[in-house]
Amino acid sequence: MNENLRIAVVGATGVVGGEVLSALFDRDFPAERLSVLASERSAGEELEYGEETLEVEKATPESFRGMGLVILATPPEVSRGLAPAAQAAGAWVxxxxxxxxxxxxxxxxxxxxxxxxxxxxxxGRIVSVPSAVSTALVTVLEPLRQAFGVAQVQVTALMGVSSAGQQGLRELEAQTAALLSGREPEAHPLFPHRVGFNLVPQVGLFMANSPWTEEEAGWTLEAARLFAPKGEVPVVAGTAVQVPTFFGHGLSLHVRLRKPAPVEQARAALKGSPAIKVLDSPGEKVYPMTSLVTADPTVHVGRLRSFPQAPEWLSLFAAVDNTGRGAALNLVEAGLRLAERSA
Ligand SMILES: NC(=O)c1ccc[n+]([C@@H]2O[C@H](COP(=O)([O-])OP(=O)(O)OC[C@H]3O[C@@H](n4cnc5c(N)ncnc54)[C@H](OP(=O)(O)O)[C@@H]3O)[C@@H](O)[C@H]2O)c1
Structure with a gap:
């Protein structure tokens, strides 16, 4: 690692920002070359970084002078404003x-x-990383694509409320506490409906004049961008459901391969990927669950099934740590690699 590298983490008080700090700490990145930034609301707050304490500063376009790398774990409208400023200051973003x-x-x-x-x-000097669901999807599809080709994917993503950041966590906590005390929860400012003890088939906003949410449309678009250079773009379509759990996303997947794949061969292909952990012993009740995947850098895959009547279809279930593997690790791994570049 470049010994002079200075890193700014913007959104350090958020769910993803906190995971970014953990990932940097795990890589022994020194506190004295780290700046933690957020909105004016959190300026002056203190964050723990191992044994050190870091003071949160308000992020402004002037915050990036001397930074080699700026990691933005912020809402899109904030990133749109700050990324060009960080780039203009000469940082990788x-x-x-x-x-x-x-x-x-x-x-x-x-x-x-x-x-x-x-x-x-x-x-330019700005790089983007895919969403947590796209991270899991592409990770699972790639070994299947290499072994059999992938034509189409249907996905139902069951998404914990940390997908909506700190406020999502607070809202589910408050709703659950109210409902368990026999009280009707107060208004739900973030989610479109009560998510406590409920399943809501809307995550984020709907696209303008479209029945698809931005989350769902993102899977199609990101899979297309990532797979196009490999010469094969699977059709990805699905439904995002907000579920009343805190961390982790579960994906129910139906994959149409380009040729029939016996389950044993599909399992072997998935096991060959270092980015995947196969948990698939249903007789022993071993399969992916969101509670198992927290802090695991791999995507968990299991419940592999196929049907004799449609041998090119494969059904499976996957789980991903949305804030770690699905966000912070992508940011840190990509960012540190960029920072190694000379220009
Ligand atoms: N959560 C996930 O599973 C996940 C996965 C992949 C990608 N992402 C993306 O990662 C980003 C962060 O998500 P999150 O879940 O960590 O959200 P979060 O918990 O709500 O955190 C948002 C962070 O952005 C900061 N922020 C807000 N407005 C700001 C401003 N004007 N200037 C500087 N900082 C500002 C907040 O600071 P304050 O504390 O001061 O408000 C906070 O630190 C989002 O774009 C999200 O879509 C999230």
């Missing part, structure tokens, strides 16, 4: 939000899948 995921001028990078992009030349 990695953004967690959807702000640049559809921007053809900004590389979309999933470390371990298309890391080579980080060493290639591209316009």
């Amino acid at each position: 990695v953004d967690a939000s959807l702000a640049f995921r559809s921007d053809g001028n900004v590389p979309l990078v999933l470390p371990g899948f298309n890391s080579e992009v980080l060493g290639a030349s591209f316009k």
Whole structure:
């Protein structure tokens, strides 16, 4: 690692920002070369970094002077404002939000899948990473694509409320406490409906004049951007459901392969990926669950099934740590690799 590298983490008080700090600490990144930034609301707060304490500063376009890397774990409208300022200050910028995921001028990078992009030349100094669900989808599909080809994917993503950040966590906590005390929860400012003891088939906003949410449309778009250079773009469609759990996303997947795949062969292909842990002994009640995947850098996959009547279809279940593997690890791995570049 570059011994002079200075890193700014913007959104450090958020769910993803907190995981970014953990990942940097795990890599022994020194506190004295780390700046933690957030909105004016949190300026002056203190965050623990191992035994050290870091004071949160308000992020402004002037915050990035001397920074080699700026990690943005902020809402999209904030990233749109701050990324160009960080780039203009000469820093490499990695953004967690959807702000640049559809921007053809900004590389979309999933470390371990298309890391080579980080060493290639591209316009500007901003890089985007995929959503947590897209991270899991692409990780699971890639070994199947290599072994059998992938034509189509149907996905139901069961998404814990940490997908909506700190406020999502607080809202589910308050609703659950109220309902368990026999009280009707107060208004739910963040989610479109009560999520406590409920399943809500809307995560985030709907696209303008479209029946698809931004989350769902993002899977199609990000899979297309990531797979296109490999010469095969599977059709990805599905439903995002907000579920009343805190951390982790579960994905029910139906994959149409280009040729029939016996389950044993599909399992072997998945086991060959270092980014995947196969948990698939249903007789022993072993399969992926969101409670098992917290803090695990791999995507868990199991419940593999196929039908004799449709041998090219494969059904499976996957789980991903949305704030770790699905966000912070992508940001840190991509960012540190970029920071190794000379220009
Ligand atoms: N949560 C996930 O599972 C997940 C997965 C993949 C990608 N992402 C993306 O990652 C980003 C962060 O998500 P999150 O879940 O960590 O949200 P969060 O918990 O709500 O955190 C948001 C962070 O952004 C900061 N912020 C808000 N407005 C700001 C401003 N004007 N200037 C500077 N900082 C500002 C907040 O600071 P204050 O504390 O001061 O408000 C907070 O630190 C989002 O774009 C999200 O879509 C999230």
